[in-house]
Amino acid sequence: MLDIQNLSKTFNIGTDNETQIFNNFGIHINKGECTGILGANGCGKSTLFNIISGVIMQEKGIITLNGKNINSLKENERAQYIGRVHQNPSAGVSPSLTILENISLSDKKCQKFTLRKLIRKNKINEFKEILKTLDLGLENKLDVEVKYLSGGQRQSMSLLMATMNKPELLLLDEHTAALDPKTSRLVMDKTQELIKTQNITTMMISHNIKDTIKYSDRIIMLDRGEIILDVRNGHITEKELLSIYNSRNYGSPLTEAV
Amino acid sequence: MNTLILTSIEQGLIFSILAIGVTITFKILDFADMSVEGTFPMGAFIFAKFITSGFPPAISTLLTFFFGSLAGLITYTLNIKLKIKALLSGILTATMLYTINLRLNGKSNVGLFEFDSIYDGFEPVIILVLIVFTVKILMDLFLKTEVGYLLIATGDNETLVRSLGEDSNKYKLIGLMLSNGLVALSGALMSQYQGFAEITMGTGIIVVAIASIIVGDTILRNSSFLKMTTRAIAGALIYKFIGAVAIDLGLAPTDLKAINAIIVILFLSYNTFSPVKVKKMKKIKAAEVAKC
Numbered sequence: 001m002l003d004i005q006n007l008s009k010t011f012n013i014g015t016d017n018e019t020q021i022f023n024n025f026g027i028h029i030n031k032g033e034c035t036g037i038l039g040a041n042g043c044g045k046s047t048l049f050n051i052i053s054g055v056i057m058q059e060k061g062i063i064t065l066n067g068k069n070i071n072s073l074k075e076n077e078r079a080q081y082i083g084r085v086h087q088n089p090s091a092g093v094s095p096s097l098t099i100l101e102n103i104s105l106s107d108k109k110c111q112k113f114t115l116r117k118l119i120r121k122n123k124i125n126e127f128k129e130i131l132k133t134l135d136l137g138l139e140n141k142l143d144v145e146v147k148y149l150s151g152g153q154r155q156s157m158s159l160l161m162a163t164m165n166k167p168e169l170l171l172l173d174e175h176t177a178a179l180d181p182k183t184s185r186l187v188m189d190k191t192q193e194l195i196k197t198q199n200i201t202t203m204m205i206s207h208n209i210k211d212t213i214k215y216s217d218r219i220i221m222l223d224r225g226e227i228i229l230d231v232r233n234g235h236i237t238e239k240e241l242l243s244i245y246n247s248r249n250y251g252s253p254l255t256e257a258v
Numbered sequence: 259m260n261t262l263i264l265t266s267i268e269q270g271l272i273f274s275i276l277a278i279g280v281t282i283t284f285k286i287l288d289f290a291d292m293s294v295e296g297t298f299p300m301g302a303f304i305f306a307k308f309i310t311s312g313f314p315p316a317i318s319t320l321l322t323f324f325f326g327s328l329a330g331l332i333t334y335t336l337n338i339k340l341k342i343k344a345l346l347s348g349i350l351t352a353t354m355l356y357t358i359n360l361r362l363n364g365k366s367n368v369g370l371f372e373f374d375s376i377y378d379g380f381e382p383v384i385i386l387v388l389i390v391f392t393v394k395i396l397m398d399l400f401l402k403t404e405v406g407y408l409l410i411a412t413g414d415n416e417t418l419v420r421s422l423g424e425d426s427n428k429y430k431l432i433g434l435m436l437s438n439g440l441v442a443l444s445g446a447l448m449s450q451y452q453g454f455a456e457i458t459m460g461t462g463i464i465v466v467a468i469a470s471i472i473v474g475d476t477i478l479r480n481s482s483f484l485k486m487t488t489r490a491i492a493g494a495l496i497y498k499f500i501g502a503v504a505i506d507l508g509l510a511p512t513d514l515k516a517i518n519a520i521i522v523i524l525f526l527s528y529n530t531f532s533p534v535k536v537k538k539m540k541k542i543k544a545a546e547v548a549k550c
Contacts, residue, residue: 110423
C-alpha cells in the first residue's frame with residue numbers, strides 16, 4: 001500500500017543547527033490496516049507524516065502509494081489520495097464558515113472549484129445524514145460557525161471532512177491529544193468506526209499507549225528516525241511496550257500506560 | 259440637501275469601494291496589503307491617461323480595475339514567489355507605483371475638469387449609489403461561489419484549502435488582484451469627483467480603508483445578519499460623515515489625518531472595552547472560576 005524506501009531528511013542543512021531526522025529510512029504499510037506509531041517528541045513521527053503528505057520534501061527516497069510514485073506531487077495534489085487529521089481541532093476546518101459550508105467544501109474535495117454556488121439545497125439532506133453518523137447533533141446546527149463548536153465537535157468534523165472522499169491513506173497526527181479524556185474516547189471510537197466501515201488504511205501517531213494498543217492492528221515505535229519496534233497487535237503487552245518506550249526515550253519516563 | 263451631508267455621502271460611497279477592496283485582503287485573507295497606497299492614486303492616473311487619450315469615461319474607469327489588479331499581481335509575486343514578507347511586499351509595490359504614477363502622465367497633478375466624467379449629466383450621488391450597489395451585489399454573489407468560499411477558507415486555514423486539493427496561493431492571488439482592482443476603481447471615481455489626479459491622494463488611504471472596516475464592524479457587532487460588504491459601505495459612510503462633522507465644527511482640513519487616527523483608536527477601544535463585551539468577559543471568567 002504505502003511504501004517508503006531510502007528516505008533521508010535533514011533540517012537546517014549547512015548551519016550549526018543541522019539535524020538529520022531520517023537516514024535511509026524505510027517502511028511498508030499494509031492495505032486496510034491501522035498502524036499505530038509511538039515515539040517521544042523529536043523522533044520523527046510528525047516529520048514522517050509531513051513528508052508523506054507533501055508538506056516538506058525529502059532529500060532522498062521514494063514514496064509510493066498503491067504502486068503510484070507520489071514523490072513529485074505537491075501537498076494539494078496528494079490530497080486526492082491522503083487525508084490527514086491534525087492535533088489542533090481547528091486545523092482541519094475553516095472556523096469562520098458554518099458546518100454546512102465546511103461540509104460542502106469538503107464534498108467538492110479534489111474536484112474542480114468553479115463560480116457556481118457552493119451551497120446546493122438538494123445536497124443538504126445528504127449532508128445531514130453524514131453528520132448524523134457523528135452522533136453529536138451537528139445535523140441540527142448546520143448554520144452554526146465551526147468556531148463556536150467544542151474541540152471534540154470540531155475534531156469530529158475534521159475527521160469526517162478528511163474521510164468524506166474515502167482517501168487511500170488516512171494520517172491521524174495525535175488527533176485526540178488536545179481533547180479531554182472523555183471526548184478523546186468518543187473521537188477515537190468514531191475514528192475506529194469510520195476507518196473500519198470504509199476500510200481505510202490508517203497511520204496513527206499517538207502518545208497514548210492504551211489507545212494505540214486498543215485501536216491498532218500493528219504497532220511501530222520510532223526513536224531518532226529509526227524503527228525500534230514493529231509488532232502485530234496482540235504480540236506485545238502494555239507493560240512490555242511501556243518498558244521499551246522508557247528504555248529508549250529521553251525525558252521523564254512514563255509510569256503508566258496513559 | 260445640506261452640501262456637507264451630500265459631499266460626505268458621495269465621498270463615503272467612493273471610499274466604500276475602497277473599503278470593500280481592502281476587506282478582501284485585511285479581513286478575508288488576513289493580509290496587510292499596503293500596496294493600496296499606490297493603487298488608489300494609480301487608479302486616478304490610469305483614468306487620467308485614458309481619458310486624456312480620448313477614451314470614453316466609462317471604459318477608462320473600467321480599465322483602472324484591470325490595471326489595479328495587476329498591482330495585486332506584483333504584490334503576490336513579491337510575497338509568494340520571492341518570499342518577501344506581506345507587509346514589505348505591499349510597501350515595495352506602493353513605492354514602485356509612486357514612480358509609475360508620475361511617469362504615466364509625466365506630472366504629479368493632472369487636471370480633469372475639461373474632460374468627460376461618468377458623473378456627467380447626473381447627480382454624482384446617483385451614479386455612485388448605482389456603482390456601489392453593483393459592486394456590492396457582485397462581491398456578495400462571488401463570495402457565495404465555490405471559488406469565493408475557498409478565498410474565505412484561505413484566509414481562515416490554508417492547510418484546509420490544500421487538503422481540499424487546491425493551491426491556496428491561487429486564492430491569495432485572486433484576492434489580491436480583486437482587492438487592488440477595486441481600490442484602483444475607487445481612485446478613478448475619486449479623481450473624476452474632485453476633478454484631478456494627484457500623486458499624494460494615496461497617502462494614508464490604508465488608514466481610511468481600515469478605519470471604515472473597523473467602524474463597519476462595530477455596527478451591530480454581534481449580528482451575523484450584516485454582510486461584510488454592507489459593513490464596509492456603512493463604515494465608510496459613517497467614517498466620512500464623522501470627518502465632515504469635525505470640519506464643520508471648525509477644525510481645519512489639515513487636522514483630518516489626526517482626526518482619522520483618533521476615530522480608529524476610539525472605535526477600536528470601544529470594541530475592546532464596550533460594556534457588553536466587558537460584561538461577557540466577566541461572565542466567562544466567573545464560569546471558568548466555577549469550573550475550577
